[in-house]
Amino acid sequence: MLSFECDYNNGCHPEILKRLAETNDLQTDTYGFDVYSTSAKQRIREACECPDAQVFFLGGGTQTNATVIDSMLQSYQGVVAAETAHIAAHESGAIEFGGHKVITLPQQDGKISAADLRALLVGFYGDEAYEHIVFPGMVYITFPTEYGTLYSASELVEIESVCKEYDLPLFIDGARLGYGLTSDASDISLPFLAHHCDAFYIGGTKVGALCGEAVVFTHGNAHPHFFSIIKQHGALFAKGRLIGIQFDTLFTDSLYLRIARHANELAMRVKKMLLDKGYKTFIDSPTNQQFFILPNDAMEQLAKHIVFSRWAPYDDNSTVCRFVTSWSTKESDLEYLASVI
Amino acid sequence: MLSFECDYNNGCHPEILKRLAETNDLQTDTYGFDVYSTSAKQRIREACECPDAQVFFLGGGTQTNATVIDSMLQSYQGVVAAETAHIAAHESGAIEFGGHKVITLPQQDGKISAADLRALLVGFYGDEAYEHIVFPGMVYITFPTEYGTLYSASELVEIESVCKEYDLPLFIDGARLGYGLTSDASDISLPFLAHHCDAFYIGGTKVGALCGEAVVFTHGNAHPHFFSIIKQHGALFAKGRLIGIQFDTLFTDSLYLRIARHANELAMRVKKMLLDKGYKTFIDSPTNQQFFILPNDAMEQLAKHIVFSRWAPYDDNSTVCRFVTSWSTKESDLEYLASVI
Amino acid sequence: MLSFECDYNNGCHPEILKRLAETNDLQTDTYGFDVYSTSAKQRIREACECPDAQVFFLGGGTQTNATVIDSMLQSYQGVVAAETAHIAAHESGAIEFGGHKVITLPQQDGKISAADLRALLVGFYGDEAYEHIVFPGMVYITFPTEYGTLYSASELVEIESVCKEYDLPLFIDGARLGYGLTSDASDISLPFLAHHCDAFYIGGTKVGALCGEAVVFTHGNAHPHFFSIIKQHGALFAKGRLIGIQFDTLFTDSLYLRIARHANELAMRVKKMLLDKGYKTFIDSPTNQQFFILPNDAMEQLAKHIVFSRWAPYDDNSTVCRFVTSWSTKESDLEYLASVI
Amino acid sequence: MLSFECDYNNGCHPEILKRLAETNDLQTDTYGFDVYSTSAKQRIREACECPDAQVFFLGGGTQTNATVIDSMLQSYQGVVAAETAHIAAHESGAIEFGGHKVITLPQQDGKISAADLRALLVGFYGDEAYEHIVFPGMVYITFPTEYGTLYSASELVEIESVCKEYDLPLFIDGARLGYGLTSDASDISLPFLAHHCDAFYIGGTKVGALCGEAVVFTHGNAHPHFFSIIKQHGALFAKGRLIGIQFDTLFTDSLYLRIARHANELAMRVKKMLLDKGYKTFIDSPTNQQFFILPNDAMEQLAKHIVFSRWAPYDDNSTVCRFVTSWSTKESDLEYLASVI
Numbered sequence A, B, C, D: 001m002l003s004f005e006c007d008y009n010n011g012c013h014p015e016i017l018k019r020l021a022e023t024n025d026l027q028t029d030t031y032g033f034d035v036y037s038t039s040a041k042q043r044i045r046e047a048c049e050c051p052d053a054q055v056f057f058l059g060g061g062t063q064t065n066a067t068v069i070d071s072m073l074q075s076y077q078g079v080v081a082a083e084t085a086h087i088a089a090h091e092s093g094a095i096e097f098g099g100h101k102v103i104t105l106p107q108q109d110g111k112i113s114a115a116d117l118r119a120l121l122v123g124f125y126g127d128e129a130y131e132h133i134v135f136p137g138m139v140y141i142t143f144p145t146e147y148g149t150l151y152s153a154s155e156l157v158e159i160e161s162v163c164k165e166y167d168l169p170l171f172i173d174g175a176r177l178g179y180g181l182t183s184d185a186s187d188i189s190l191p192f193l194a195h196h197c198d199a200f201y202i203g204g205t206k207v208g209a210l211c212g213e214a215v216v217f218t219h220g221n222a223h224p225h226f227f228s229i230i231k232q233h234g235a236l237f238a239k240g241r242l243i244g245i246q247f248d249t250l251f252t253d254s255l256y257l258r259i260a261r262h263a264n265e266l267a268m269r270v271k272k273m274l275l276d277k278g279y280k281t282f283i284d285s286p287t288n289q290q291f292f293i294l295p296n297d298a299m300e301q302l303a304k305h306i307v308f309s310r311w312a313p314y315d316d317n318s319t320v321c322r323f324v325t326s327w328s329t330k331e332s333d334l335e336y337l338a339s340v341i
Helices: A014-023 A035-048 A061-072 A114-126 A153-165 A177-181 A190-195 A226-232 A241-250 A255-276 A296-302 A331-340 B014-023 B035-048 B061-072 B114-126 B153-165 B177-181 B190-195 B226-232 B241-250 B255-276 B296-302 B331-340 C014-023 C035-048 C061-072 C114-126 C153-165 C177-181 C190-195 C226-232 C241-250 C255-276 C296-302 C331-340 D014-023 D035-048 D061-072 D114-126 D153-165 D177-181 D190-195 D226-232 D241-250 D255-276 D296-302 D331-340
Strands: A054-058 A077-082 A102-105 A135-142 A170-173 A199-203 A213-217 A280-283 A289-295 A309-315 A318-324 B054-058 B077-082 B102-105 B135-142 B170-173 B199-203 B213-217 B280-283 B289-295 B309-315 B318-324 C054-058 C077-082 C102-105 C135-142 C170-173 C199-203 C213-217 C280-283 C289-295 C309-315 C318-324 D054-058 D077-082 D102-105 D135-142 D170-173 D199-203 D213-217 D280-283 D289-295 D309-315 D318-324
Touching: A014 A241, A014 B014, A035 A054, A035 A190, A035 A213, A035 A241, A054 A061, A054 A226, A054 A241, A061 A135, A061 A170, A061 A199, A061 A213, A061 A226, A102 A114, A114 A135, A114 A153, A135 A153, A153 A170, A177 A190, A177 A199, A177 A255, A241 A255, A255 A280, A255 A289, A255 A318, A255 A331, A289 A296, A296 A318, B014 B241, B035 B054, B035 B190, B035 B213, B035 B241, B054 B061, B054 B226, B054 B241, B061 B135, B061 B170, B061 B199, B061 B213, B061 B226, B102 B114, B114 B135, B114 B153, B135 B153, B153 B170, B177 B190, B177 B199, B177 B255, B241 B255, B255 B280, B255 B289, B255 B318, B255 B331, B289 B296, B296 B318, C014 C241, C014 D014, C035 C054, C035 C190, C035 C213, C035 C241, C054 C061, C054 C226, C054 C241, C061 C135, C061 C170, C061 C199, C061 C213, C061 C226, C102 C114, C114 C135, C114 C153, C135 C153, C153 C170, C177 C190, C177 C199, C177 C255, C241 C255, C255 C280, C255 C289, C255 C318, C255 C331, C289 C296, C296 C318, D014 D241, D035 D054, D035 D190, D035 D213, D035 D241, D054 D061, D054 D226, D054 D241, D061 D135, D061 D170, D061 D199, D061 D213, D061 D226, D102 D114, D114 D135, D114 D153, D135 D153, D153 D170, D177 D190, D177 D199, D177 D255, D241 D255, D255 D280, D255 D289, D255 D318, D255 D331, D289 D296, D296 D318
Parallel strands: A077 A102, A077 A135, A135 A170, A170 A199, B077 B102, B077 B135, B135 B170, B170 B199, C077 C102, C077 C135, C135 C170, C170 C199, D077 D102, D077 D135, D135 D170, D170 D199
Antiparallel strands: A054 A213, A199 A213, A280 A289, A289 A318, A309 A318, B054 B213, B199 B213, B280 B289, B289 B318, B309 B318, C054 C213, C199 C213, C280 C289, C289 C318, C309 C318, D054 D213, D199 D213, D280 D289, D289 D318, D309 D318
């Protein structure tokens, strides 16, 4: 059955598959020191306009968050995040497994505000007993958020500014980064994002790769033994080339952005279809994830024809449903959707 | 340059690549619940002759060891292993990161003995202060070992017997399992191995896959929340199908064993070539890793033509070198090797 | 300067000191196996009316919470607590250090409600992706709370009932247990409390001892290797007798309750004094901690004469202040306080 | 029954008890900021001749080792120690609980050698795959060792020298420090020791205190948030004065050294008694722990009269037994011992 359930229910973009086949027989160095990984790293540095950036390839999002955060925190520190953040809510305690508290802030549309961040930090350092409290050691945001929403350039700069004031590094989870960068609603480019944070990752798994995320420490600021920390977290791939080749392809001829733009465009058409049918958005997302409130009977009817996520109950008679597009969503999929709504 | 450095310096076996391409466009469930993973699990259960086995797919060896061991130990327990075991020596402290001690035993040819294991356990429970000592909570062995050597069926049964006596589960690291099962020197089949341990994993990364290891809990004995523990360790793949498809292919028409047998056969020919040249083995390995003592000048000479590992200094004038074959080693590679030795 | 800052700014109750002196020269077993500890454990079992209870002595509150919680949770589980709970806010991440998330619930007067607890659990098991979320593995409450307030017997039973429904153990932090049990506002006795939870601890440090907390697993349900877990947490005292002697004394002739009742009585008189002066309570505490809103100028004036805590700003012109009594607070201290308010 | 089992089977030295009584009614600051702790810290700095030293008080040895080591290591590092070291063998995995490997070296009389340490470090940095191995991050030795033996000044300086060469801090576990400093066989004074390591602790529990160890970072090199790390480890005492008063007393009029010298002198007489009877030492200890090989029938006979430790079997007919003296051992105890050997 046709599925709009998520952006990782398929294989990889055909150009990646082609490249894997072309390179399959060649022998390379291992653990990420192969020529494809080296090339991919250079392409990413150039795309970010960060010549001093350090790039590492890991396998998936939770693994990447846990490893990066562990490398940036001291043992007695925690990471500040929205209460709805992936690391706070959906990673089975991977951050706490590494010994760190996720210090949560309220969210609005999945985003934290610079004001709430400052209030937390003022309160912490204003507390007489602050040494008995977990130290805020870094700030984590997502772009786009769990709800597909986006920080604006000015919101990002404001948050960065509070981070600098308190000397906290800023880390951006970009599991779906492409969809944020290519949204019509976004005023943030990859170089802009890279220049306004200390580390971020470029999500591959949810943007056309088979697996893999590219971590970027934007100004030569990776932990000097980040490689060992990756290994300790079980996140080092023996055949590192598997991820290197994928990112080398994704960053050739802007494939990464083309994949994301394609999905966004189709998502906007899904949104229009649902709005035209009179359904209301639960949240107004400008990216490839669309959250709509569907009456339960309409939802059940639709579920006979396509697959989608039932996100959460909205009220007794309706449910928040999620519809997601990806590299693999086709024109014909939208035509079919139009026919069954 | 032609490389005999390791068995993971290439892509995957062509049949796997073909299957990835064939399935690429199909939409599936995620996180390992796809049809390919389901099929692969069933094939593995059948190959093991363990109808109650539970099978899980993870990304790499260190990750698999850390996750499985963590799921099998209580917080105050440690895992018993050879002092040369991968988990003791080459995983950057991944086991300790999970809070557990690796309790080491002496090794002979990379193997522990049932006698040494019993002595450790007798000593532990004989110690008045045993509650101040880390409890041995499970036993870890590798098949083949770091040195390519093999436990015999009777050695395995003896170790299993001590484990049963002390109620300790036995876990076998099979990062290179295929090479062990198909060695002419081995009297252990996959069903035999599966029936004489509590858990093991079938290594994919080093036996023809792009990535992935298949963990088998042999008799329905997986931790009831092993899925969450995988996620907590950052070891859950969103596109679980990537590994499922690979193992489904590896366990179709015995591809897994064919790959391993091929590599073993070529390795035996490499061994013969080196012996014929008058070089001595450092350790007599019956599998795809060959360890030879090379005079340093011969080693330097050879290094001009092919790539191989310098394992460790042997004495002032010679070095232990490792030569490894894989699915991708070809007849012509051996001919070339013969011409440059 | 006379201090009402806290209940641990002094030595121990004189009867304890006397007993330490009397026993000082005697040789005993170590690590808690001495005759005094054995006697204290029996007295505690009797006071709780729990003949099957297992009692252990640890050094301080954070240590006790971390050790007990770690022993009761599986690695992938978290502990449910009020957002203001000591373990959530004031223990420097000791619970996360052990790998566990503190899952917070809203609080009212420092207390959680059975309704909020049930809502959390219903939501968790109702979530399709619950295996990606930290499992609630136990419930933690404090008696009295951080604010000196008390759960009623019916509130406790309601919470216990939800715990039983979801098969979650209930652990009560009794750092100031005595003050709760002896408050005129309390309808909970020690046996009642012990019979309505799975584990709790009897705070010594804040109720007249030099150090030490007595953990009670109420029905033989301690982890079978809790002793080793104590040691692993660095919480085992070589001279275990130090804590055993203190608790043996505290549970002789109800000294523990006498100390607490004395402090409560004086606290009620402090409360009356402040109310009579026209000050308002920030929270209406029936135990030895009193929280009052003081105008900042009155606060500064008072601070010239006595020591107390500035808990938190209330508004621009006033501050929440905390006044605490203990075993050592004397009649004359109250007379002095009356003279300087 | 008279016991020579250990040095912590009694109360505290009477001068400490007296001081606890004298100060009992006074109100102080908490968490180690009281006047007694402040005074004790200054006395310790003076005794060490380290004006920049930072001193912290913790409760017991395992707790101190775990907390100090955790504060000095990065997450991917381990601590180097003798295979017989307390942290390697007798702390229930407290170091691994903090995520760190104990990297063991061979021991001779309980001591490591500078040569073995250098060999380990040369090997580590000489290993091509060193980033896959746990980094040696600090060195841990004990003075005296588990066997009561002592490093000489020159041995200590040699070890320190290797540490400096590889930029590894040196930490000395002084659980029984006094007995080492006052042994006739020792050429190491407290200032000498303090000037040749980065951190050490002065054991109180086993040298006359009720509890408590004083950690000394010798040159202002404590982790800037060591206080929070103590709290996170559950090692912070609310009534910090309990330990402060004890160390203030121990470092007044050299009580600490007097206690230790007394025990050593009596231990030398115990040694002579046993040698005179024809028994052999298992190890020749110059401090308060004496290890002798006793024929099993003699051991059983002696056990009818006094308590001592059966350390380990020596051979089929004899056992290594340990006899320990302390502040509380009296002339009359030795007379009794003489009468029953």
